Amino acid sequence: MAFSLSTWNINSVRLRMPIVEQFVAAHQPDILCLQEIKCQNHEFPMEAMQALGYPHVLVHGQKGYHGVAIASKLPLTEDYRKDYCGVGDSRHISALFEVGGRRIRVHNFYVPAGGDEPNREINPKFGHKLDFVEEMKVLSATAEPQTSAILVGDLNIAPLEHDVWSHKALLKIVSHTPVETEGLLEVIQKGGWVDLMRELVDPSQKLYTWWSYRAKDWDAADKGRRLDHIWSSPDLRPALKSIDILREARGWDKPSDHVPVTVHFDF
Known part of the structure; x- marks a missing residue:
């Protein structure tokens, strides 16, 4: 059974609903995970999303900032949101769904960007990001019995050398500093996660979203x-x-600076 799931930092879902519609019309993922929706729950364009063929929508929003949502053609159950770092930000949502006889939990994350200065002593935003990643290290891919897991989102870290245009130039730039990249790789290792994009694209090749x-x-x-x-x-x-990175979406009208990434499974 074919199944697809897309992740996209939409950078304001209300502003960019036209390109969400454009994307869905062409690609029709079974589940669409959005980050940085920048709206409260009641402001989310629920009717428009349901009109696109996604009757099951979970929203974890907040006024003007952050926010994550899961829109699904499949029923979603056991909706769960964790308040990472205990500051009340809407940066995580998860739910269970079933496909091809499998029970799967999907986690949708929006990790803090971390500001511009990679020093937690003078930049509290960077400290917040590091603390958030530290808390993610206890998230196990096999936490629930008889349940598979998928983790997606804007994690705001490019962990590998060829995840950035210039490893050397970005070593002191937030999103590719060693403390961040080592932290995210530890999240993967400790949690037993598989980095699916790099399963299909060799780490020696450049890969951007x-x-x-x-x-x-x-x-x-x-x-x-x-x-x-x-x-x-x-x-x-x-x-x-397969995994598709829709590079062309960066050139659409009023685009997000992120593009949709879609994973395809055959169960």
Whole structure:
């Protein structure tokens, strides 16, 4: 049975609903996980999302900032949200669904960006990010009996050398500093997660999901980073068929600086 799931930092779902509609019309993922929706729960465009064929929608929003949502063609149960770092931010939501005789929990994350200065002593935002990642280290891919797991989202860290346009140039830039990359790799290792994008694309190859708004010509400059991720429990690896990074979406009208990433399984 074919199954697909997409993750996308939409950078305001109300502002960018037209490109959500454009994406869904062409790609029709079974589940769409959005980050940085930037709206409260009651402000989410629920009717528009349901009209696209997603009757099951879970929203964990907050006013003006952050926020995550899961829109699904399949029923969602056991909705759970964890308040990482205990500051009340809407940065995590998870739920269970069933497909192909499997029970799967999907986690949708929006990890803090961390500000501009990679020093927690002078930049509390960076400290918050490190603390958030530290708390993620206890999240196990095999935490629930007879339940597989998928973790997606804008994790705001490009952990590998070729997840950025220049490893050397970005070593002191937030999202690719050693303390961040080592921390995220430890989340993967401790939790028993499989980095599905790098299962299919060798770590020696460049791989990006984000291009800055600051670039005059993002496509020509191609100074990207892989900030968006799709991981799974090991038992789902044999069912993995492909992953699509929709680079062209960065050039759509009023785009997000992130593009949709879609994983395809055959159960």
